[in-house]
Amino acid sequence: MSRLHLLIAVLAMAPLGGCGLGSEVRVKTPADVCVETMRRALPEAQFDITKQTSEADTLTRTRVDIEATRTDAPPSALIMSDVAAECMFDRDTLVDFHWTKGPFK
DSSP states (O other), X not given: OOHHHHHXXXXXXXXXXXXXXXXXXXXXXXXXXXXXXXXXXXXXXXXXXXXXXXXXXSSSEEEEEEEEEETTOOTTSSBOSEEEEEEEEETTEEEEEEEEEOSBO
16 A cells, blocks of 8 residues: 555544544635625724625626625714625635725715
8 A cells, every 4th residue: 555545544534623623624705705805905994794795696706795884983084984895706716806885985
């Protein structure tokens, strides 16, 4: 038996939960990526996500719309408290991000 076959056999028998891999593996959804991109675009802002929608335009393209309220925006500031963004994905890769509402007045 080659080393590769032995490694595959050992990994197949090892429980993932026991070695910590099972609890830490999490796949990011397009909505997760869009929210993360919003936070990176405005790193000083604090957001409460109020609405997330996702729609497949084709078999490979997905549009995600995120709406949020900025919890750090004082009423007299030049920033909007309600913001929204749209993300386009092609084969689960972010290809477009733009603000549809805000972040500045």
